[in-house]
Amino acid sequence: xxxRGLFIQQxxxxxxxxxxxxxxxxxxxxxxxxxxxxxxxxxxxxxxFRRRRPRLSSTNSTRFPPSPLASKPAVSVSINNLYPGCExxxxxxxxxxxxxxxxxxxxEVFGAPSHHPHCSADDQSTKAIDxxxxxxxxxxxxxxxxxxxxxxxxxxxxYFAANDPTSIHVIVFSLEEPYEIQLNQVIFxxxxxxxxxxxxxxxxxxxxxxxxxxxxxxxTHADIMNIPRPAGGEFGYDKDTSLLKEVRNxxxxxxxxxxxxxxxxxxxxxxxxxxxxxxHLQEIRSQIVSVCPPMTHLCExxxxxxxxxxxxxxxxxxxxxxxxxxxxxDQLNPLASEVDLRRIAQQLHSAGEINIxxxxxxxxxxxxxxxxxxxNVLGKLLSVETxxxxxxxxxxxxxxxxxxxxxDSDVEELLHILDAMDICARDLSxxxxxxxxxLIKTDNLHRSWTDEEDEVRVYGxxxxxxxxxxxxxxxxxxxxxxxxxxxxxHQQSAEGDADIRLWVNGCKIANRGAELLVLLVNHGQGxxxxxxxxxxxxxxxxxxxxxxxxxxxxxxxxxxxxxxTVKHYLSPQQLREHHEPVMIYQPRDFFRAQTLKETSLTNxxxxxxxxxxxIMCFGCHDVYSQASLGMDIHASDLNLLTRRKLxxxxxxxxxxxxxxxxxxxxxxxxxxxxxYNTNNGSPKEFLPSPVHALLREWTSYPExxxxxxxxxxxxxxxxxxxxxxxxxxxxFKINLDGNGQEAYASSCNSGTSYNSISSVVSR
Numbered sequence: 033x034x035x036r037g038l039f040i041q042q043x044x045x046x047x048x049x050x051x052x053x054x055x056x057x058x059x060x061x062x063x064x065x066x067x068x069x070x071x072x073x074x075x076x077x078x079x080x081f082r083r084r085r086p087r088l089s090s091t092n093s094t095r096f097p098p099s100p101l102a103s104k105p106a107v108s109v110s111i112n113n114l115y116p117g118c119e120x121x122x123x124x125x126x127x128x129x130x131x132x133x134x135x136x137x138x139x140e141v142f143g144a145p146s147h148h149p150h151c152s153a154d155d156q157s158t159k160a161i162d163x164x165x166x167x168x169x170x171x172x173x174x175x176x177x178x179x180x181x182x183x184x185x186x187x188x189x190x191y192f193a194a195n196d197p198t199s200i201h202v203i204v205f206s207l208e209e210p211y212e213i214q215l216n217q218v219i220f221x222x223x224x225x226x227x228x229x230x231x232x233x234x235x236x237x238x239x240x241x242x243x244x245x246x247x248x249x250x251x252t253h254a255d256i257m258n259i260p261r262p263a264g265g266e267f268g269y270d271k272d273t274s275l276l277k278e279v280r281n282x283x284x285x286x287x288x289x290x291x292x293x294x295x296x297x298x299x300x301x302x303x304x305x306x307x308x309x310x311x312h313l314q315e316i317r318s319q320i321v322s323v324c325p326p327m328t329h330l331c332e333x334x335x336x337x338x339x340x341x342x343x344x345x346x347x348x349x350x351x352x353x354x355x356x357x358x359x360x361x362d363q364l365n366p367l368a369s370e371v372d373l374r375r376i377a378q379q380l381h382s383a384g385e386i387n388i389x390x391x392x393x394x395x396x397x398x399x400x401x402x403x404x405x406x407x408n409v410l411g412k413l414l415s416v417e418t419x420x421x422x423x424x425x426x427x428x429x430x431x432x433x434x435x436x437x438x439x440d441s442d443v444e445e446l447l448h449i450l451d452a453m454d455i456c457a458r459d460l461s462x463x464x465x466x467x468x469x470x471l472i473k474t475d476n477l478h479r480s481w482t483d484e485e486d487e488v489r490v491y492g493x494x495x496x497x498x499x500x501x502x503x504x505x506x507x508x509x510x511x512x513x514x515x516x517x518x519x520x521x522h523q524q525s526a527e528g529d530a531d532i533r534l535w536v537n538g539c540k541i542a543n544r545g546a547e548l549l550v551l552l553v554n555h556g557q558g559x560x561x562x563x564x565x566x567x568x569x570x571x572x573x574x575x576x577x578x579x580x581x582x583x584x585x586x587x588x589x590x591x592x593x594x595x596x597t598v599k600h601y602l603s604p605q606q607l608r609e610h611h612e613p614v615m616i617y618q619p620r621d622f623f624r625a626q627t628l629k630e631t632s633l634t635n636x637x638x639x640x641x642x643x644x645x646x647i648m649c650f651g652c653h654d655v656y657s658q659a660s661l662g663m664d665i666h667a668s669d670l671n672l673l674t675r676r677k678l679x680x681x682x683x684x685x686x687x688x689x690x691x692x693x694x695x696x697x698x699x700x701x702x703x704x705x706x707x708y709n710t711n712n713g714s715p716k717e718f719l720p721s722p723v724h725a726l727l728r729e730w731t732s733y734p735e736x737x738x739x740x741x742x743x744x745x746x747x748x749x750x751x752x753x754x755x756x757x758x759x760x761x762x763x764f765k766i767n768l769d770g771n772g773q774e775a776y777a778s779s780c781n782s783g784t785s786y787n788s789i790s791s792v793v794s795r
Contacts, residue, residue, distance in 0.1 A: 036367070039365045039366065039367040039368075040367060041329065042328060042330040042333065042365050042368075043328055043330055043367065043372055044328065044329075045325065045326040045327070045328055046326055046327055046328060046329060047326065048326060048327040048332070049321050049322075049324070049326060049327070050321055050324040050325075050326070050327060050379060050382065050383060051173055051327070051383060052165065052172070052173035052174050052175055052383050052384065053174060053175070053198050053199060053200070053317060053320055053321060053324070053383065053384075054174065054175045054176075054177055054196060054198070054199040054200070054382070054383075054384045055168070055174040055175070055176050055177070055199070055202065055313070056177045056179065056193065056199050056200070056201050056202065057176070057177070057178045057179065057202045057204060058179050058181075058193070058201065058202070058203050058204070058221045058224070058225075059181055059203060059204035059217070059221065060181040060205070060206075060217055061157055061180070061181035061182055062157075062181070062206065063181060063204045063206045063217075063252060064206065064252035064253065064298035064299075065158070065178050065179075065181070065204050066156075066158060066162075066178060067252075067298040067299050068202075068204060068250065068252065068298040069166070069176055069178060070301075071298060071299060071300065071301035071306060072168040072169065072171065072306070072309075072310065072313075073167070073168055073169060074169060074301035074302070075169045157180065157181075157182060158178050158179075158180040158181075158182075159185075159407065159410075159411030159412075160180055160185045160188065160406055160407060160410040160411040160414060160415075161177055161178065161179050161180070161185075161188075161189075161192060161402075161406035161407060161410070161411075162176075162177075162178040162180075162406075162407055163175065163177050163178075163384070163402050163403045163406055164176050168310070170307070170310040170311075170314065171310050171313045171314045171317060172314060172317050174317075174384075175383060175384020175385075177192065177199075177384070177402075177406075179192075179193065183508065184414050184470050184471070184508075185410065185414050185470075185508075186506065186507055186508035186511075187414075187454070187469075187470045187507065187508030187509075187511040187512060188406075188410050188414070188453065188455055188508075189224075189506075189507055189508075190228060190391075190453075190507045190591050190592075191387070191389050191391070191394075191453060192387065192402075192406060193224065193225065193228055193507075194225050194228035194229055195228075195381075195387075195388070195390070196381060196382055197243035197244070197245055197246075198320050198324055198382040199245070199246070199382075200246050200248060200313060200316050201225060201245055201246060201247045201248070202247075202248045202249075203218055203221045203222065203248070203249050203250070204250045204251075204252060204298075205217045205218055205249075205250075205251055205252070206251070206252050206253045207251050207252065207253045207254055207256075207257045207259065207269070208253045208256060208257060211271055211275075214271075214275065215275055215278060215279075216503065218249060218275065218279055219279065219282065219501055219503050220503045220504060220506070222247070222282070222283045222287060222289075222501075223283075223498075223501045223503045223506060223595075224506035224507065225245055225247065225287060226283055226287060226501075226594050226595075227506050227507070227592040227593075227594045227595035228506075228507070228591075228592060228593070228594060229241065229244075229245065229286065229593070229594045230593035230594060231594065231672040231673055231676050233672070234720050234724060234725075235672070235675060235676050235679050235720070235721040235724040236718060236719060236720065236721060237679075237683050237720065237721050237722070238285070238679060238680055238683045238684055238721070239285060239676040239679040239680040239683070239721065240285065241285075241286065242718075244286060244287050244288040245287050245288065246288050246290075246316055246320070247287045247288065247289045247290065248289075248290045248294065248309075248312065248313070248316070249275075249276070249279070249289065249290065249293050249294065250296065250298075250309065251269060251272075251293060251294065251295045251296070252296065252297070252298040253297070253298070254267040254269070254295050254296055254305070255297035255299075255300070256297075259295060264304060265304060266295070266304055266305050266308060267295040267296060267297075267305055268295075269293065269295040272293040272295060275293060276289075276291065276292075282500075282501060286594070290312065290316075292312065294308065294309045294312070324379070324382060325375070325379065327379070328376070330360075330364065330365050330368060330372075330376065331376045331379055333364055333365075334360065334364065334376060334380065335380070335383075335385055337363070337364065338385060338386070338400065341359070341400060342400050342401045342404075345400060345401075347440055347441045347442040347445075348441070348442050348445045348446070349399055349400045349401040349404040349405065350389075350397055350400070350449065351397070351398045351400055352396060352397060352398070353373075353374070353377065353388075353396035353397070353398060356373065356377065356398050357370050357373045360373055377398060384402065386398050386399060386400055386401075386402065387399040387402045387405075387406075391452075391590060391591075393452045393453075393454075393590075394452055394453070405449070408438075408440075409438050409441060409446065410455075412437055412438050413434070413437050413438055413450075413468075414468075414470055414471065426472060426534065427467055427469050427470070427471045427472035427473075427474075427534060428465055428466070428467055428468075429465070429466045429467075429468060429471075430464050430465060430466070431443055431444075431447070431464045431466065432464075434446070434447065434466060447466060450468075454511075454512040454515045454516065454587070454591070455468065455470065455511075455512075455515070456468045456515065457515045457516075457518035457519045457522065458522075459518070459522045460522060461522055467514075467515065467518045467534065469510075469511040469514035469515055469518075469534060470508060472514075472534055472535060472536050473536065474534070474535040475535060475536045488566070488567040489564050489565060489566060489567065489608070490564065490565060490566075490567055490569075490570055490604070490650040490651060491562070491563070491564045491604045491608045491650075492562075492563055492564075492573065492577060492601075492602070492604045492607070492646075492647070492648075492649070492650045493549075493560060493561055493562035493563060493577070493602040493604075493607060494560070494561050494577070494581060494599045494600065494601055494602065495553065495558045495559070495560045495561075495599070495600045495601075495616060496558065496559045496560075496561075496581070496584055496585075496588075496597050496599055496600075497554075497557060497558045497597060497598060497600060498557065498595060498596065498597055499597060499759055500596060502557055503557065504555065504556030504557055505552075505556060505557070505559070505592075505595075506592065506595075507591055507592060509559075509587065509588065509591060509592060510537060510552040510556075510559060512587050513550065513559060513583070513584055513587050514534055514539055514550075516583050516586075516587050517532060517539055517541065517550065517580070517583060518532060518534070520579075521541060521543075524543065529543065529544050530542065530543045531543075537551065537552035538550065538551045538552065541580075543576055544572060545565060545566060545569050545572065546563060546564070546565035546566075546569060546572050546573050546576050547563070547564050547565065548561065548562065548564075548576055548577075548580060549561070549562040549563075550580065550584075558600075559584055560602070561577060561580050561581060561584070562602065562607060563576055563577045563580075564607070564608075565650075570649075570650045570651060570652035570655075571652050571654060571655060573650045573652075574649045574650055574652050574655045574766075581599065585597070594673070595673075596671075596673040596674065596677070596760060598619060598759065598760055598762065599762065599763075599764075600616045600617060600618050600619075601616070601647045601648060601763075602614050602615070602616060602617075603615035603616075603617070603635050603637075603642060603647070604642065604646050604647060604650070605635065605638060605640065605642055605646075606635070606637070606638060611638075613637075615635045615636070615637045615638065617633055617647060618759075619662065619758060619759065619761055619762070619763045620759065621633050622644070622661065622662045622763040623662050623663060623739075623742075623758055623761075623763070625644075626661060626662050626663045626739070627663070631643060631644050632644060633647065644656070644661065648763070648764045649764070649766075655766060658766060658767050659764055659765060659766050659767060660765045660767060661764060662738065662739070662761065662762075662763040662764075663737060663738060663739025663742075664737055664738075664739065665737065665738050665761070665762065665763075665765050666731070666734075666736065666737055666738075667727070667731045667737055667738050667740075667741050668732075668736070669738075669762065669765065670731075670757075670761070674756075674757070674760050674761075675723070675724055675727055676721075676724075677756060677760070678723050678727070678753055678756070678757075679721040679723040679724050681750070681752060681753045681756065682695060682723045682750065682753060683721050683722060683723050688749070690748050690749045690750050692708075692722045692723045692726060693705050693709070693722075694748055695723075695726065695744065695745070695748055695750075696722075698744045698747060698748060699726070699730050701726060701729055701730060704722065704725060704726055704729060707725075708720070708722035708725055708726075709722075738757065738761050741757065742754045742757050742758065745757070
């Protein structure tokens with residue numbers, strides 16, 4: 033009975049608040065993240081004696097390059113660094129890929145060394161994710177997670193960057209860069225965070241999130257740029273208001289961005305500016321901790337037991353939630369239920385003691401020691417400094433190569449983990465080979481088709497682009513696309529008729545007589561898929577293109593659930609002629625042509641017309657006749673992100689009545705107005721989106737098409753919403769019957785992970 037009483041007591045909340053939360057830092061290499069953390073850790077006395085680290089630009093010009101505007105070739109220099117091989121692509125095409133006023137800044141968004149990032153060994157830069165528990169003076173205890181700005185590590189960030197609304201996310205950028213680059217670097221990281229947060233269902237009023245991530249913007253190097261500062265006062269940056277306004281307009285609905293930009297010298301730990309930042313962080317920390325559940329004695333007991341469990345686990349720090357529950361019940365408290373321990377695991381995750389890993393391939397897996405995977409394994413495996421095997425330039429390794437890179441790990445278990453995280457693809461047909469696309473160094477291998485044309489061929493292709501924020505795709509997404517394509521080809525090549533070649537930002541696939549290029553283009557802002565095959569193999573080309581696009585869309589949906597993408601179509605005629613740049617047809621082009629009852633588009637660069645069927649399905653009339661086009665696609669196909677955007681635009685009351693109420697009347701659903709009118713009844717904590725409810729109801733009718741919705745929005749005077757649909761809607765949907773589906777599946781089975789971490793851990 034005494035023990036029972038103690039066990040019950042352990043489960044009761046105490047007066048103790050959660051001891052720490054996570055502070056995550058993001059920013060480009062050289063922006064000053066590490067220096068900022070060291071300064072925040074400094075006490076008043078220590079700050080007087082702290083020696084400033086010598087400025088690296090005097091000794092190492094690759095760490096802090098001169099401003100990209102200082103020399104002529106800066107644009108291609110900075111593009112080369114982040115996305116080598118993307119500098120020659122269709123910048124001049126009529127693809128509207130750049131937003132007005134942001135073009136120059138976007139091209140130079142990564143002001144950085146002129147050579148490949150893999151080659152720029154720098155022992156002072158952060159490796160992967162550096163994690164430390166630290167007391168930040170005047171702020172409190174934190175688990176500090178510093179994410180390296182080197183793009184080689186981005187492919188592992190999706191499991192760690194935005195998985196905890198109780199964290200503070202600090203985005204650091206340098207004032208040494210021109211304003212456009214500053215803005216675009218901030219947009220890149222905000223888009224990075226936004227893209228990782230899935231849409232919550234049901235969609236809330238105005239598309240709002242229940243717990244948006246807390247974000248603080250910090251501008252460094254104010255001292256070097258001679259930003260004016262009155263004696264004893266704060267730096268006064270003249271563009272802080274415009275930068276904040278721009279990013280809050282774009283991301284204010286998705287992220288909780290602090291309404292002050294903190295301008296400082298990252299090395300001046302005792303300055304007034306640093307004190308203002310400390311006060312702000314302390315304020316946010318107090319707000320977050322006050323809503324975190326209080327500690328239990330059991331949670332405190334587990335924290336003190338974790339070091340011994342980590343030691344016992346040795347080379348593999350992963351554990352299933354079931355195992356965690358069993359161990360706690362067996363060793364610490366037999367009365368703790370799974371519900372109790374899920375809650376405690378969430379609290380340990382919030383404090384940075386463990387990391388809960390969740391995705392489609394990873395369910396309820398606990399990383400007992402985040403440092404082991406984030407700093408040690410990934411830091412060594414993806415580091416630019418590690419000497420590698422002779423064939424490293426292709427990113428292909430043997431199990432022994434990987435074992436040499438991380439000698440303290442169980443390599444078999446580790447590869448299961450990396451495979452489930454889409455960092456590597458195991459080639460089971462060759463037994464021991466592993467593809468790690470992030471480590472590829474071969475550049476520009478086959479960026480375009482060869483010219484020999486022995487037979488008549490058909491060409492076609494698409495470009496997948498973000499709908500809203502034109503910034504490079506986050507999270508090394510192209511590396512993950514390469515991993516999934518490798519996996520698919522390894523499955524196909526068991527039959528001996530498929531082959532894949534990888535290079536930096538590209539891959540080439542040969543599959544049963546058809547050839548396919550997948551390229552990262554437009555400075556990392558688009559993924560292009562080009563297919564060619566024999567005139568007699570049109571349907572095979574259609575299926576291959578559709579299969580690879582599905583693979584890309586699946587990777588996007590699972591890794592970046594908050595990123596809305598759309599397909600633009602490439603001119604088949606110009607692909608056939610190997611013409612650069614290639615004309616890009618956008619959804620609006622097809623919708624306009626459909627409105628005019630036309631079935632072709634004008635290639636303004638070539639001065640000729642191209643038919644819908646040649647652009648979208650290689651002129652294959654069997655496929656074209658079974659497909660739905662743009663205006664005729666059923667509105668139930670509008671995805672959640674599109675619906676959420678419409679909720680944002682149409683939920684708030686409009687002074688002229690041009691909101692969801694009138695739209696409901698126009699769509700013949702007046703009953704919904706009374707049901708969802710927010711003026712009725714008492715205010716609730718959660719208000720559902722009336723637009724989401726309206727679309728759900730209206731799309732249950734067979735005649736509800738995207739075209740009708742657009743015309744109703746225009747009648748309502750809501751051109752903004754109609755134009756958004758025009759930009760975001762898909763224009764071609766193949767409606768295959770049962771037999772077609774079967775043929776499709778057998779000829780184009782897209783790759784899925786052989787392992788999920790959960791299955792590995794439970795084994």
